[in-house]
Amino acid sequence: MxxxxxxxxxxxxxxxxxxxxxxxxxxxxxxxxxxxxxxxxxxxxxxxxxxxxxxxxxxxxxxxxxxxxxxxxxxxxxxxTTNHTAFFRERHHFDHMRSHALPEIYARSTRGDGRVRIWCAASSTGEEPYTLAATVVASQPPRNLDVKILATDIDTDVLARAEAAEYSREVYERSPPDLKGQLQAESVGHDTVRIGANLRKLLTFRQLNLVTPWPMKGPFDAVMCRNVMIYFDAPTKKSIVDRCVDILRPGGWLYLGHSESLSPPHPAFELIGRTVYRRR
Ligand SMILES: C[S@@+](CC[C@H](N)C(=O)[O-])C[C@H]1O[C@@H](n2cnc3c(N)ncnc32)[C@H](O)[C@@H]1O
CATH class of the missing domain: 1.10.155.10 (Chemotaxis receptor methyltransferase CheR, N-terminal domain)
Structure with a gap:
């Protein structure tokens, strides 16, 4: 007690x-x-x-x-729920995305259906999906592509804050100095910034509980599911990773949190870099 x-x-x-x-x-x-x-x-x-x-x-x-x-x-x-997050958290994932995943995704999409779909599966207060949007915009996708990012979380309070796209200047200033310009933030009053409209328009926020059936069919080109599976037990993690296989395109990318590596290895995923996986 x-x-x-x-x-x-x-x-x-x-x-x-x-x-x-x-x-x-x-x-x-x-x-x-x-x-x-x-x-x-x-x-x-x-x-x-x-x-x-x-x-x-x-x-x-x-x-x-x-x-x-x-x-x-x-x-x-x-x-x-624990909602800790940050802009450009584990930045090596965004570096990987910009230099490796996105160029390949754009090339595939240009040859194919013209769509690019990315899912941020535990988006918390929005720093992670806005970082994804910043990375996409900075990578200059071909203009004719239809790029969308879905951001979901179980927590309705953090989703509302994420959708507002407003952050204290202190949170914003903690971003890496060489990358924070990518957020295209504008001042809203003295202590608050708002993420740029170019980034906001790429995002859709929805409530989604990862342990219940997922309403979307995909296919996604990339899924970022970071620092959430640490709260789950092994069977729950396995079921989520199995469902990520189904929702990703062949060759699609899965980014997990720093302590969430797939162990034992999953037969459908190849380890590409630090907690970066590729669907076979
Ligand atoms: C520690 S934060 C991680 C945020 C972000 N992905 C990052 O790495 O910075 C974990 C998030 O997972 C969400 N979460 C916890 N259980 C969930 C569930 N069953 N379905 C969807 N989201 C969940 C929480 O609401 C929280 O916002």
Whole structure:
């Protein structure tokens, strides 16, 4: 039990309530929450307690066990997800994309259907898909190609922030100095920037839970699915990677996070570079 009672309420998280939250995270989003994360989970639940004016974690868990649970679930998942991200995070992927993947994709598309489709599968607050858009624009795709980037996440709060395309200047300034110009950011007031319209127009944001059936058929030329599978167990990861095979074109690229390499190797993917895979 993690106890924290104050005059404002009883924020104790009992083992039973922790188990309820962990089972919802696993069932609804595939997210595995281990016991050592109990303090972090309690902190996150406090956000929901405050929003709902509840005075104890137990009261909140009663809500989750009751008939109104379905209405609360999306909000619960929003606080349970970890959304850390950055512009040009793991920049070697964008370097690879610009120098290797995109030129090949444009050549294939020019000879074929004229479409280029990229999926950013856990887009969080948008830094990653805008970095993808910046990389595409900087690579000067042939004008006649129809280039689109789909950005999805389970968390509706981060999707709304991503769609707004506005970032604090501090977040923007953390981008690599030699690359941040590619974001074509404009000032909005003193402390905020907005990602350039040329980049924004390439993107579509949608809510998508990676562990439920995917509504889109593809085929995609590239999928970026980074720093999300670390939260899943091995069977869930395998099922997502298997579905990436189906949704990618032959020769399509899969980019995973730095600690998410395919182990054991997947027969449908060839390892090309640091957590960069190519569909055979
Ligand atoms: C740590 S962030 C990674 C963001 C970005 N891909 C990056 O590498 O910078 C993980 C993201 O995965 C999302 N996520 C977690 N479980 C998910 C699920 N089942 N389906 C879709 N997105 C999920 C979270 O909401 C969060 O925004």
């Amino acid at each position: 993690l106890a924290h009672a104050t005059d404002d309420g009883d924020f104790t998280l009992s083992q039973r309530d922790f188990e309820l939250i962990a089972s919802i995270a696993k069932e609804q989003a595939g997210i595995v929450i281990r016991a050592h994360k109990m303090a972090m989970i309690r902190g996150r639940l406090l956000r929901r307690l405050r929003a709902l004016h509840l005075r104890s974690v137990t009261e909140y868990c009663e809500l989750l066990r009751g008939p109104d649970a379905d209405r609360e679930l999306p909000q619960l998942l929003n606080v349970l």
